[in-house]
Amino acid sequence: MLRIKRIYKENFPNGKKIIYQYSSDNYYDISYKEQENGWAIEFTLKHLDTPFHKYLEGEIFEDHIEDIECYIAELNGEEAGIVSFSHEKWNNVLRINDIHIGQSHQHKGIGSDFIALVKKRAAEIGVRAIVLETQTSNYPAIQFYRKHGFQLIGCDLLSYSNKDIEKREVRVEMGLVLEI
Numbered sequence: 001m002l003r004i005k006r007i008y009k010e011n012f013p014n015g016k017k018i019i020y021q022y023s024s025d026n027y028y029d030i031s032y033k034e035q036e037n038g039w040a041i042e043f044t045l046k047h048l049d050t051p052f053h054k055y056l057e058g059e060i061f062e063d064h065i066e067d068i069e070c071y072i073a074e075l076n077g078e079e080a081g082i083v084s085f086s087h088e089k090w091n092n093v094l095r096i097n098d099i100h101i102g103q104s105h106q107h108k109g110i111g112s113d114f115i116a117l118v119k120k121r122a123a124e125i126g127v128r129a130i131v132l133e134t135q136t137s138n139y140p141a142i143q144f145y146r147k148h149g150f151q152l153i154g155c156d157l158l159s160y161s162n163k164d165i166e167k168r169e170v171r172v173e174m175g176l177v178l179e180i
Contacts, residue, residue, distance in 0.1 A: 002110065003074045004117060009061040016060040016070070018082060018100060024052045026139040027168045032157060041155065043136070052137045052168065058098075060084055065097060071117060073101075073110045080105035083114040087125055093175075094122045096132040115148045122178055129177050135160075136170040150174040 007016070031042040060070055060082060070084040081101035088095050096118060101110050122130050131153065134141045152174060157164055159171035 001076065002080075002108075002113065004071050004113060005074070007070050007072050009068070009070075012061065018058050018060045018098060020054065020056045020058060020098075020100060021103070022054050022138055022140060024048070024137055024139040027052060028136040028139070028142070028170075028172075029168070030136060030155070030157070030165050030170050032165065043152070045139075054135075054137065060098060062097070068097065069121065071114070073105075073113065075105055075108070075110070080108075081110045081114065083118065085118055085121070085130075087127065092127050093129045093131050094118065094125060094127045096130065099132075111144060112148070119176075119178075127178065129175050131173060131175045134172050134174065136172055137168050142172065142174070145174050148176070150176045 009016075026045055026047055028043040029046045031040075031044065033040045061068060061084075065084075065086050067089075068084055068086045070082065072079055073081040073083075079102070081099075083099045084097045085094055086097060087093075099111065099114055101114075118130060130150075132145065132150070134145065136142075136155075152172065154173040156171040156173070160169060161167065164170045
């Protein structure tokens with residue numbers, strides 16, 4: 001049985017570690033051109049001959065994030081996934097900071113349950129949109145968010161390094177406009 005419960009930073013005095021990992025056979029290649037009357041950025045879906053694998057350890061309760069809400073999904077008593085989000089008051093959006101489902105628990109609807117929870121909290125708080133960050137290399141996540149109504153709202157060509165385009169890991173901002 002699936003159970004989603006809120007967790008609090010004070011209950012984790014040594015922090016709450018999270019492992020970010022994904023594999024992808026596809027990515028969005030970025031083409032950037034400066035033109036006489038502006039710029040052109042194009043995203044083109046491409047297939048990878050060798051799958052892209054990402055593994056990174058982090059902390060769910062990051063000190064620089066204010067008003068964070070964090071929830072754990074437990075399936076039959078085992079931690080299956082985690083989501084965290086925060087209300088950015090300055091522009092009245094809810095930012096999904098992290099969403100991760102353990103590999104053995106993927107494709108069981110847990111991510112969709114997390115999105116439903118975030119949408120519910122967004123309505124309760126009264127924000128105008130939900131926003132998040134992913135990467136051009138994380139094709140499965142992009143497809144998941146698109147399935148839930150999120151659209152491309154921007155990108156950052158230098159977010160992680162000076163060679164994000166070459167590394168095929170450009171920061172992509174996605175958003176979902178809400179009816180207020």
